[in-house]
Structure formats: C-alpha cells, structure tokens
Amino acid sequence: MNSDQFAWPIPGYVYISSYYGKRKSPTQGASSFHSGIDIPAPAGTPLYAIESGEITFCSWGAGGGYTIVLNLDDYPYISASYCHMSPNFNVSLHQKVERNYLIGFVGPKNVYGITNNPYKDSDGNPTNGATTGTHLHFSIKVNGKTIDPLNYYH
Numbered sequence: 001m002n003s004d005q006f007a008w009p010i011p012g013y014v015y016i017s018s019y020y021g022k023r024k025s026p027t028q029g030a031s032s033f034h035s036g037i038d039i040p041a042p043a044g045t046p047l048y049a050i051e052s053g054e055i056t057f058c059s060w061g062a063g064g065g066y067t068i069v070l071n072l073d074d075y076p077y078i079s080a081s082y083c084h085m086s087p088n089f090n091v092s093l094h095q096k097v098e099r100n101y102l103i104g105f106v107g108p109k110n111v112y113g114i115t116n117n118p119y120k121d122s123d124g125n126p127t128n129g130a131t132t133g134t135h136l137h138f139s140i141k142v143n144g145k146t147i148d149p150l151n152y153y154h
C-alpha cells in the first residue's frame with residue numbers, strides 16, 4: 001500500500017479481511033458498522049507510526065483490546081487508532097514519535113488478567129477486545145469522525 005500522505009501502519013501486510021463500513025457483526029461485541037479496516041497478521045508483527053505525532057491513548061480500549069491512538073502533528077484534526085495490539089507497547093502516553101517509529105506489535109488473540117473483560121472466544125477464553133483472530137484494526141478519525149482509511153492509500 002502506498003500513500004501520498006501517510007506511511008502504511010503494517011508493512012508487508014496488505015490483505016484486508018474486513019473493509020470500512022456496514023457489515024455483519026463477526027463476533028459478539030463487534031460493531032455492525034465497521035469503523036476501520038482489518039489487516040490479518042501474526043502476533044508480534046511490528047506496527048509503525050503513519051506520520052509524526054503524539055501518543056494520546058495507550059492502554060486497554062475495551063472492544064478494541066489493547067489500543068494506541070496517534071494524533072498527527074501536521075494534521076491535528078486527524079488521529080489514527082491501532083487496535084488488538086500487544087500490551088507490550090513500545091511507546092508511552094504523550095510520547096512524541098516520528099513517522100515510521102515502531103510503536104508496538106500485533107497482539108495475541110487471547111489476553112488474560114483484564115478485570116471484567118466481557119470479550120470471549122467460542123471456548124470461553126478472554127480475547128483482546130472484540131476479535132476472532134490476530135489482526136490490526138486500523139482506523140482514522142478526521143475531526144473526531146471515522147472515515148475510510150483507504151481514502152489515504154492506493
């Protein structure tokens with residue numbers, strides 16, 4: 001994937017298993033309006049900042065599982081979210097990062113130790129947010145509203 005504007009968040013992985021927009025909810029707790037794109041990749045796959053910016057969220061994010069939000073320096077009305085990540089973040093809250101900085105990794109499907117985690121797989125094991133397998137859920141907000149991230153890539 002190339003962009004005139006932003007770096008691709010997960011180099012080497014371009015297959016999109018679920019596009020932005022209306023869909024059938026794939027698992028309980030997952031929205032029927034898909035707020036981003038899903039890019040399947042193994043746990044541990046590195047994830048990078050699409051542009052220089054500030055980390056404005058870096059924590060457990062309920063349905064998103066372990067999540068990072070990056071607010072862009074040159075486009076302060078744009079933020080990028082990375083969901084279902086590994087809890088071993090490579091950044092901390094309010095850290096400033098350059099474009100292509102390694103921010104963390106795709107997380108495992110199952111996570112343990114989250115109090116009152118409502119998300120579970122068919123075996124009853126707690127999952128990394130509303131997810132059925134390891135992938136990056138990537139979304140972009142413009143002025144607080146999600147848009148199709150692929151608008152920025154070709």
Ligand SMILES: [Zn+2]
Nearest residue numbers: 036037038137
């Ligand atoms: Zn998704």
